[in-house]
Amino acid sequence: MKNLSRLLFAMLLILGYSNADAQDKNNPWQITIGANAVDAYPSGDGAPFSEGIFDKYFDVSDHWNILPSLSTISVSKYIGDGFSFGIAGSLNKIENRGDQEVDDLSYYGADGTIKYSVGEVLDWNTFEPYLGVGGGYTWVDDLGAGTLNGTLGFNLWFTENIGLTVQSAYKHAFEDYLDTHFQHTAGISIKFGGADTDGDGIYDKDDACPDVPGLEAFNGCPDTDGDGIEDSKDSCPDEAGLAEFDGCPDTDSDGIADKDDNCPTVAGLKALAGCPDADGDGVRDSDDKCPNTAGAPANNGCPWPDTDGDGVLDKDDKCPDVVGTVANNGCPEVTEEVQKTLNEYAKTILFDTGRSTIKTQSEAVLKDIIAILNEYSTATFTIEGHTDSTGRASTNQKLSEARANSVKDYLVANGINSSRLSAVGYGKDRPIDSNKTRKGRANNRRVEINLIK
Template sequence: MKHLSKLLVACLLFTGLSSINAQDKNNPWQVSFGANAIDVYPTNSDKSYAGTWFDEYFNVSDHWNILPSISTVAVSRYVGDGFSVGIRGSLNKIDKLGDMDADDLSHYAVDGTIKYTFVQGTTIEPYIEIGGGYTWIDEIGAGTLNGGLGFNFWFTENLGLNIQSTYKHAFEDYGVPHFQHLAGLSIRFGGTDTDGDGIYDKDDACPEVAGLAAFNGCPDSDGDGIEDSKDACPNEAGPLEFNGCPDSDGDGVPDNLDDCPEVPGLKEFNGCPDSDGDGVPDNKDECPNEAGPAENNGCPWPDRDGDGIPDKDDLCPDKVGTVANNGCPEVTEEVQKALNEYAKTILFDIGKSSIKADSEKVLGDIIAILTQYPNSKFHIEGHTDSSGSDALNMRLSKERANAVEAYLESHGIASDRLTSEGYGETKPIASNATRDGRRQNRRVEINLVKE
């Protein structure tokens, strides 16, 4: 008896120190403790004090031996597929031996158990139990083969009521076959729930962080119905179509991909607007309200002279020109006529190509005209009258044309804008038969080169 008492104390201590949770594959341990009743009457044995099977089975007052204290402690461990194995210890006082009175015989037993629970995870869990053990009545022991039925009624996930009835068949002739009825409390424990979310670590996909059963124990921090591991914005609620991210400006681009999350914009510009419609989003447009090309950061190219040709393409950015002439002014017929009127008055020394000093003013006027058209090219022509030989006239006309070209270049006209040629007496504009005609034929012309 003293050994059983020690066993009871150890089991109770184990119960108090253990954490309490549900018994299953995650939480395999269950401890039960309570009272037991011994009934030797309805056992159908050949003993003189025994009745037939289940005869007066519920006759508590006449046949049941009950010790009014905690008299049974059991420990079991779940091993899978509804099966549990365990050990149970019990003690009692026998003063009713069937229809006979007894002299307070001591009774104690240790049994090994194998239990199968039919339905798990419900409020009422029925089970069957088989096993074997050893029973002592006043120091006389006998081995037993046991079979029982019972159920657990769970008040909470952790605590329940245990009811069981077991028949114990004694092997030895001097043994006492009997029914043992059990009633008490059951506590289930053994699993680990590190994050305390009610989902045990074995089934918890996020055992270190409290979560929801719907997500296998993983959290949904922003409460948008998308677990954090699959939520691109776990701390901001958003719809599934945007992987859990919000769209603050309602432009169809979620905030985590929106370069302008507070202003509605276009998908092709990552959610930013293009106010001036120039194809450059406002966040990259240095002139968001004025259309301009991307290569100039969304700003229009400057056009200082306002001729519609941007300065970068305008060879004459400070003078109004035409597209055909690359932004430079074009030489009109009036300008061409005036240019040649000046050119005809250039004077040379007689029979030479040297320019007289009196011609500097008219050459200055010619230079002023050429300067206004910096993109235009001109051809300088030298002409003579028919006096003298053809060879002399040809040479003289070339030298005079060259002299004018050299003068203009020395006074700032770019050499790549000028060419010169002498034509001698081959292109008269008047009759060489008269003095006035020969005067007109001795001339220099400066003509626009048309490309």
Template sequence: MKNLSRLLFAMLLVLGYSNVNAQDQNNPWQISIGVNAVDFYPTGDGALSKGGFASESFGEEFANATDHWNVLPSLSTISVSKYLSDGFSFGITGSLNKIDKYGDISVNPDVANEVSDLSYYGVDGTIKYNFLEGTTIDPFLGLGGGYTWVDEIGAGTVNGTLGFNVWFNENIGLTVQTAYKHAFEDYLDTHFQHTAGISIKFGGTDTDGDGIYDKDDACPDVAGLEAFNGCPDTDGDGIEDSKDDCPNEAGLAELNGCPDSDGDGIADNKDNCPTVAGLKALNGCPDADGDGVTDADDKCPNEAGPSANKGCPWADKDGDGVLDKDDKCPEVKGTVANNGCPEVTQAVQATLNAYAKTILFDTGKATIKAQSAAVLSDIIGILKEYPTAKFTVEGHTDSVGSDQLNQRLSDSRANSVKEYLVENGIDAFRLSALGYGEARPIDSNKTRAGRANNRRVEINLAK
């Protein structure tokens, strides 16, 4: 039980040490499990000729495993090491064995070299230096010390180690090493301990889970690609997001990762016409006639013209968006819907009728009184502002007199106003005259004021 306790104590030391420091390097921890062989012969400490059991010279019969090596046919070694920096690491190893070959049989019968199943326990700490860190074959040297028990008698040792790792992949490999263990006490003999086992590296931190350890990950909190040191390329265009002006849209390297849908060399996010190939000078918009006005703003996209004429060789004097060649009112600002002529609004219509109602006639006649000249002049001015609009001059009477008389009077008065307007510059084709007699009163015919309101002329836009 005492031997078992020592072994457990050694294992606890190893496992306890594995939790001492934070894991801040790529796979900083290495655990190795394997077998060990103990050899007391090739140390050169006790020549056979002098009654000893060891070799006469250091290293003699170093590889004579059959005659000198003590091997326990089971897992007999465990070690844990922590990477420090610059190829250096520190580890602790626990081992056990059974000794039944204690060097060679001595010629001195007083020396008891024949042994049977002596127990062997060891706990050792070693600082190692790896020469070719990160390579498949990884040789190392080590220096350290420990404590070894043989047949329950222990002593301290100073150890020198030489070995190598062969890594099958990033985490798993084979470790082979030889340690020279020099004892400080006479009752423990200096010896060699050879070890071979499987090693596993672990403990690397990969916060974002992209397979790149935080130590080497330029973007440790965001999953990325190895090609970009762990930084992402969201749109998969081969340009990492931090250098991509359009990280969510696959694009071109020459445009800093932005797309160019129309292939005109201007990135879509800077192209005013991203679906149509255009010119850089016009922010990616086309100019079919080459007049410097983009087709979208060019009223004559296939005929070159100055920008002042909106790209047309013809002017738009009144600036209403209808070129003079198509403008039926080139001198008056109008609307596109009305061929460049102004449209009569409800307000204009109301003004016309307000004036028309004030036209005065001789009683019972169609003769216009002279004092109506001013208001008729105002009406003519309005009609000239709308040179393409057509109007109907309507006559109305009150209910005094017969229907026939009133109809005839309303017709006459409407025609009288029409003739006056034509004689004073309004084209006849724009005007028509129509009498309604007493059929459309706008007030009561029972009062003088009402009858006065019903006696009127209206000028309405022809529909």
């Protein structure tokens, strides 16, 4: 009864540990059930590295005490970075104590071990060697003592969760009455207890989205809209869409995702952000005032008019209401005949003798000149003043300049843009007739208005 109570005590330690840390959901558990062998050779001074300590290590028949039935059980839990901690309980019957044969002595052990997985470091998934260190308490018959343990073993996994565990532990006793000894174990191991926080059937350790229910196909991550694209890669996770549009829909099938389509229900053009252009003029129908007639974007999709019908569109026509020529940007050109008429009028402008003041009887002819200048509203002109050769040249030069400017000022004052006019005086330098006759001198005293080409 006493021995049975010791085994039960060891098992309670194991079960107590397995429940104490059960809230750590992300660490898997491992339970191993098997048989053990106790080797009490050598039993000399107990020195851990004494001479001959491994001489009889494989002498199974003479030194190993084997209890072939279920005689050991252990539970361990993965801590992280290749480390795990476990507790084991074992029982045996000692018939060979080193080289001595003894009456059947009961053997009970309870041990705790920190193991380090060499296999995890080497990324060996099937064959997993490990090292361990720990301590425990061992009873042989009625005597018990603490031990310091060193462990070497391996797991051989047949599947992801089931495997074979083989290990050998060197147990150094702290009391002389308990032999330092080896304990070898072999058993079947089962890994279990992975957490599934989101309840999607995928353990957290394998779940890329452990807090959100998902699909196995996406490593536990969700596909809310069911379009076959996981939410993290889906630009429209709440609307079923197409892979080519990163999970977004294209309602009008125009090749532009709805989120980028300004007209998502009507097939359109990519250049117009998914909106249609029925007349193909580059203006989307909703902004096109002439949606069925190709026009100009700058004219709201309508064709440019040619109001005066001169072949120059209003947008390029500097005189859109007057028939002109293409060469003169839609404005009428000053012909030689018009130029001649203009100068015939200009020659009749009268001034006070020796002065630049225009006589009032010249107003009629000046109005005719203004009418011609207004008809050719984009043309520019030079007003030239001329004199005969009578008198001093300097006086004639000043008088010609003053009369040219006087005509310019009159024209500007009556609505002609000053930017279209310039004034210059040539004095007596450009006669058109002889200065030896009265008639010739009269012809030389004149004003000309000439087109600047």
